[in-house]
Amino acid sequence: MSTTESPLTASDPATDRAAKETLEDYTLRFAPRGYRRWSPAVVATTALGGIAYLADFSIGAGIGLAHGTGNALIAIAVAAVVIFVTGFPLAYYGARYNVDLDLITRGSGFGYYGSVLTSVIFASFTFIFFALEGSIMAQGLELGLGLPLWLGYLVSTLMVIPLVIYGMKALSKLQVWTTPVWLVLMIAPLVHLVVRDPGTVDRFLSYAGTDGDGGVNTASVLLGAGVCLSLIAQIGEQVDYLRFMPPKTPENRRGWWTAVVMAGPGWVVLGALKQAIGVFLAVYILAEVGPDAAPEPIQQFRSAFDAMLPSWVVVPLAVVLVVISQIKINVTNAYSGSLAWTNSFTRVTRHYPGRLVFVLVNLGFALALMEADMFSFLNGILGFYSNCAIAWVVTVATDIGVNKYVLKLSPLRPEFRRGMLHAVNPVGVVAFVAASGISIALYFHALGDTLQPYSPVAAAVIAFVLTPLMAIVTRGRYYLRRPDDGIGEPLLDRDGNPSASVLVCHVCHEHYERPDLAACQTHDAVVCSLCLSTDRAGDHVLPARPTDT
Incomplete structure (x- = not known):
């Protein structure tokens, strides 16, 4: 040729x-390969920098205040295990074959046009979490600078645009340089609180929650895990960075695998830790600020800093932490969302309008959610969304782990090019639609109140069972x-x-x-x-x- x-x-x-x-x-x-000139360590640091978001603190706090510390910690651990196991094959394929999660999804059971469904799901994830982080930043700007919330929402949206336009080159520098500062600001106050007053740990562990007697029960654990599992789609943003990994060779094998595991499924270890810290801080400040404000990270860190620093520096430092965290994650949300929207639009219309157009589209959706005060009904949004996200990620992970390597009905190398794939592959599409549809019905009590907490379990189990079953039924022909x-x-x-x-x-x-x-x-x-x-x-x-x- x-x-x-x-x-x-x-x-x-x-x-x-x-x-x-x-x-x-x-x-x-x-x-x-000619563009992928970063070392595994730099790619991993850039990818992990994108999970500096403060939403984990709010998510953990919301679960802990509602269901108690014991149920919250178990829920966080259950969700973390599921996210790690399902995220590993996706991270490996992204890093090994240098494609994003949408391209992986096309060849892992969905087909060329079938994966448009999941691209929209992922794009929704990015603007939902952009709105969540933007809301947190607006709360910080209101406390520190007196900005009204509506103006804070607008500022948090507009400030990321210049960074997102320049893609991986700009994002890698931003994440590498800001990560050490962010880590110190997050960890130092927690250590100080525990050392100064060990009794805070006892109060944290004994907190019973508002809807229970403090005991561990399955329904509370599953309800909490369902909210945490909304973050399962975060692996898509990790893969958006991991696709820039250098080639895997005998010489860099150890560093390559370390980077893929840490920055791929390993993100959830830090995420789970932040959720647990969110419960701790919410319990610590509950008596001071009340249950409505306790899940707000700006209030959590204001109180934590107040316990260790002079009063004049407390609010400015809390605002700095919130702003750094918001920028680190929301450049990733805007970047990944623009990729997902562009993928979907270009395939359906066969016209490419430019990625910047969809940066603005994604930010527009996020701003609308913020102005609608999504923070006040956070757990409801995340609980519903998690059903779709779980169905998608489990379907793709199962296709890779089972259909490719066990049944050998799915091609080992991911294919994404038009003409090489069928328009729709029933393997992934049927498994995803059935798993998400049934689990959403459960979530909205369509099959009774008793089964409602089991909606995330249903999404995972149905996707895991139907994906190989459909591959066997179709004999891998699609x-x-x-x-x-x-x-x-x-x-x-x-x-x-x-x-x-x-x-x-x-x-x-x-x-x-x-x-x-x-x-x-x-x-x-x-x-x-x-x-x-x-x-x-x-x-x-x-x-x-x-x-x-």
Whole structure:
């Protein structure tokens, strides 16, 4: 196949613009080796920097105040185990094959258009949590600067736009430099409280909650775990960074695996710790501020700082912590959300409007939620959302872990290019729709009050059972539309990493690495994945062929 520019197809200006705009962060496509120049440690630090959000403190506090410390801690632990187990295969595939979670989802049971469903789910996750973090920042600005909440919401939204525009290069610098400051501000007051007054630990452990007698019971644990499991989709944001991991080689094997585990599923260890701290701080300040304000991180850290620092520095320092945390996570929310919206829109319309458009769309949704005071009904939103998120992540993780490696009905290497995949794969779509639909019905008491707390369990179990069952029923026929992409050159190198050889797309005339291209149906040349996505006539899309499966 030719590696030079073909004169047979005139370049389309819209396609040229789309290609140039996406080269910076490789929206919709494989992240090439030539761009991935960060070490595993830097990628991991950048990815972990994105979980500096304060929502964990609010989530933990809400669960603890309602159900008591014992139920809250068990719920947090249960959710953390589920998130770690399901997040591991997704993180590995993102880092190994340098694709984001939407691209992984396409080839892991959903099909080229079927994964639009989950892209919308993930995009919703990003603006829900952007709104949550923006609300927390607005609370801090109100306390520290006297800004009205509506203005604080607007400030927290607008301030992330300049950073998000520049993608991974800007985000890596921001996260690396701010993480040490954030860690000190978060941990120091907690250590001081425990050392100064060990009795705070006893009061924390004995807190009974507002809706129980202090004992551990299954319903309370599952209700709390359901709220925590809304964070299961966070692995999508981790993968958005992990796709920039360098190739895995014998020389960097240990560092590579450490980075993938820590920054992939390992994020939940720190997340669970923050949720537990949120319970601790809420119990500590409950008598002082009351149950309505206790879940607010700005109030939690104001009281914690007040116990160890002069009064004149307490509020400014609490505001600094809130602002740093909000910026660190919301640049990630805005960035990942823009990728998800762009993926969905471009596939459905075959038109690429530019990632910046969807940065603004995502921020618009988030601002609307903030102005609607979503913080006051936080646990209800997260409890409902978690059913969809669990169904999606468990379906994809099961397809990778079971259908690929145990049943061997799903291709081992994730495929994402148009023409290589069927439009819809019933394996993932049926499992996801059934799991999310039934669990949402449970959540809204459609099957009785007794079963309502079990909605997250239902989402996970149904997705786990139906995904391999559908693969067996369909005999894996709907994964690949054709077994090869028409290019004779190997897709992987000798270490199993995506090939770094460079070819030229004859439509947009840009250079791309081998995994991002396929042969063109109408010319003796190659075409990149984005040009395939925006090919309205389908002239470049290869025809279907029988697959080996």
